[in-house]
Amino acid sequence: MKIPEQLRREVWEANLAIYRAGLVTMHSGNASGVDRRRGLVVIKPSGMDYDKLRSEDMVVTDLEGRKVSGRWQPSVDLPHHLYIYKHRPDIGGVIHTHSNYATSFALLNRPIPVYLTAIADEFGAEIPCVPYADNQGDHMGEGILKYMGNAPAVLLAQHGVFTFGATPRAALKAAVMLEDVAKTCHLALLLGKPRPLPAKEVRKWYERYHTTYGQTRR
Numbered sequence: 001m002k003i004p005e006q007l008r009r010e011v012w013e014a015n016l017a018i019y020r021a022g023l024v025t026m027h028s029g030n031a032s033g034v035d036r037r038r039g040l041v042v043i044k045p046s047g048m049d050y051d052k053l054r055s056e057d058m059v060v061t062d063l064e065g066r067k068v069s070g071r072w073q074p075s076v077d078l079p080h081h082l083y084i085y086k087h088r089p090d091i092g093g094v095i096h097t098h099s100n101y102a103t104s105f106a107l108l109n110r111p112i113p114v115y116l117t118a119i120a121d122e123f124g125a126e127i128p129c130v131p132y133a134d135n136q137g138d139h140m141g142e143g144i145l146k147y148m149g150n151a152p153a154v155l156l157a158q159h160g161v162f163t164f165g166a167t168p169r170a171a172l173k174a175a176v177m178l179e180d181v182a183k184t185c186h187l188a189l190l191l192g193k194p195r196p197l198p199a200k201e202v203r204k205w206y207e208r209y210h211t212t213y214g215q216t217r218r
Contacts, residue, residue: 019050045072083141093168120205123151
């Protein structure tokens, strides 16, 4: 079976990016991507420091978790990634981090409401918090799917963060943006009680951001 080399590189780059952005430390967390046509998943190897990772270190498995290619063992979080890919065919990339500010909300079992226009822009809805689930079987994956809303991110109580996207790069963007807005919200909550934006305003900001923001190819 042909190994998706482009996807392997994209996943490697996403793993390096979450480390460089300070969303993970040492070897915690992981990024993955799926090749739907071939039924293959590429993910970070277990317990390997980010500053030592190379593209060829990424592990390739099938959607049942059987290793297809790679020298190392896949991340222990592979079952959660697989569960998401199996049940959400629209998702092509998954990121898992323990980023500090977002995880501080997860520690308190608190969602992040749409306090900021930046949250409305990127996420379009509050970031839900999944009640605590242990790491056995599909418990975590089931919780993520049950509580996942319209936003491409969830918090996991007393654990960390999962973000999603059509590609690993899109999931990476969600992870970086989530930590950025979580930091602002965390700081604001030290000073007072911010109010969420009205739903009508959230829709306006989200629609503008996703229809007119950025450049279009000519």
